[in-house]
Amino acid sequence: MSSETILYIILAGILALLLALFQYFRKGKNMSKWYMFFSFLRFIIIFSILLLIINPSFEQLTLHVEKPNLVVAVDNSTSVKYLKQDGAVKNFIETIQNHAGLQEKFNLDVYTFGDKLNALDSLSFSESQTNIYHAFKQLSQVYKQSTAPTILISDGNQTYGNDYQFVHDLYKQPIYPVILGHTVRYTDLKIQQLNVNRYVYLKNKFPVETIVVYNGSETVNSKFEISNQHGVVFSKPVTFSKEDNSKVIHFTLPATAVGVSKYKAQIIPLSHEKNRVNNIKNFAVEVVDQKTNIAIISDFLHPDLGALKKSIESNEQRFVSILKPDNIIDKINDFQLFIVYQPNHRFKLLLNKLKTSNGNYFTVIGAKTNLNFINNTSEVYDHDITNQREDYQAVLNSNYHPFIIDDIGFESFPPLQSHYGSIKFKQPVDVLLNKSVHKVSTDDPLLVTFETQGRREAVLLGENIWKWRAHSYLENQSFQEFDDFLGKLVQYLASNKQKSRLNLDYNSFYEGNNHVVIKADFFDKNYVFDARETLHITVTNKVSELSKTFPLVLKNNHFEVDLSGLEAAEYQFTVKATNEKISKSGSFEILEYNVEQQFLNANVSKMKQLATNSSGTPYFMGNSEGIINEILADNRYQAIQKSTKNTIPLVDWKYLLAIIASSLGLEWFLRKYNGLI
Helix, strand or coil: CCHHHHHHHHHHHHHHHHHHHHHHHCCCCCCCHHHHHHHHHHHHHHHHHHHHHHCCEEEEEEEEEECCEEEEEEECEHHHHHCCCHHHHHHHHHHHHHCHHHHHHCEEEEEEECCCEEECCCCCCCECCCCHHHHHHHHHHHCCCCCCCEEEEECCCCCCCCCHHHHHHCCCCCEEEEECCCCCCCCEEEEEEEEECCEEECCCEEEEEEEEEEECCCCEEEEEEEEECCEEEEEEEEEECCCCCEEEEEEEEECCCCEEEEEEEEECCCCCCCCCHHHEEEEEEEEECCCEEEEEEECCCCHHHHHHHHHHCCCCCEEEEEECCCCCHHHHHHCCEEEEECCCHHHHHHHHHHHHHCCCEEEECCCCCCHHHHHHHCCCEEECCCCCEEEEEEEECCCCCCCCCCCCCHHHCCCEEEECCCEEECCCCEEEEEEEECCEEEEEEEEEEEEECCEEEEEECCECCHHHHHHHHHHHCCCHHHHHHHHHHHHHHCCCCCCCCEEEECCCEEECCCCCEEEEEEECCCCCECCCCCEEEEEEECCCCCEEEEECEEECCEEEEECCCCCCCEEEEEEEECCCCCEEEEEEEEECCCHHHHCCCCCHHHHHHHHHHCCCCCEEHHHCHHHHHHHHHCCCCCCEEEEEEEEEEHHHCHHHHHHHHHHHHHHHHHHHHCCCC
16 A cells, blocks of 8 residues: 555545544534544544545465365377277276375366367277377467476377377477277288379279288288179288288279269288287279269469369369460360469460350459459459559458358468459359458458359459468368368359259268268358258168168258267268258268277387477386375475465445445434434
């Protein structure tokens, strides 16, 4: 409290005393005991009110003891049960939770993880994926500012994600791995990896690559086979030894029928082999009878050309050719879509032919585009000519309705460069992306689609889209999100099918029952997205003929249902709108595959390396009691006494209000009682 505030309080006390004495002195010739008491009450009232006006502050010091956290992360995947360690894990968790020494020294937090991290509710060992790195990434956000030694109970077998043995750069806590499983190396044959294209073309042969690995010391013979519903379609004898312990098998298979073709790859197990689950790998390919040919036409070289080609050709159903405007005139009938990149006067004959043939095309307008030519050629839009350039970022229009589109982080993408100025459309268009300048959204479109005279067109008002694809890879370690976005745009432009009010987005087959997601988009009669509709999906198992109905959940600008709980089988489904008689059907297949059953042993080397990198100690489940003694004896984990200093203003002190109210009430009552009122 400052000296100035103390001076104000003293002056307030003097003023309150003078006012109280003045009010009662002038009313009586002598000061009786009642008048003295009334003067005291009046002094208390006036002084308290003046204190509230001055509102001095007081410092309050609070001491508390903060114990370190002990984090326990338990692998809840099916591999723990497969390795017969589930009972030992439950007993060990119970020991930790009931240990008096740990409870006294630590705040105990127990989590389970598979593909996600969750607070411990129960241990089911039913997770079908394991991502140890992601679990530590989430823990690093919770325990960033505290001491939290961590016990990791796992077999160390991660099915996807970044390499967790280097997670100490992210998670700055000592990690004590408790390793589940056996260190004994059993003789084992397994299919390590199988590579095959997702889509193949009718009457073509598609390549398959398989990597088979042997773990053992003796020389053994086996046979590798590929079979389908008609029998064995490929076989090859293989021989392994301690030195020659892996084989890469290349072969091709014919695509004879349109649709999804299922295959089973198998390495015949040895007679004494313990784990035979990893000897089999199911896979499927979708046979299509048509390939989409797309032409990118440009008068100069630009990184966008390669990015567009790579992105579009990530779908094996599409083939891209990069041509000059003079070289494509006689080949127009060979392509289903044309990407006109920054056109100039050399594109005049091409655009005239496209309009005559009613061909679909996608125009990219950039800094080198001849706007005079664009304005003279296009019948749909005009662009202002300012001879200035500007950088534009993208903002997704959530009301875009021709097809379902996900927000892949457009607002964080690098800006595209184009001409400064507005574009005016002479007919209604569907805006997919709007422009944003310096993070300020505008009403000007960046990417639009429209239909005119039965022809579909798109216009992108910016170049350097290759930066978007590169940024998407840096964010997701994969080009898939960007390629899917561009693939949907290309699919829409390459097709002239009539608009449908109910659109579905799903895969023909799924590997395992994880992430089986079907999306739907529903529009009203004006083709505006209708979030009021209720959609349901009925899924029928083709073999058992058992049907289940699920609601589709509204998520952002589309409907979605997660069918990940379904067993591996072939399914037919129908999506119906509740309020209107609109439905659409399809089929998909869930392939039987459990990646967690591919492991026979614990990954001891990585778990030990994780402990070394994080200044922890590895243990096996058999001697896991030692980890409790070590953590209790470690002087790094001590309780810390912390003090908290709070500045509390007097106006927050509720008792002062009570004093004022009680003093006023008491004065009024006594004066009333003595007949002074």
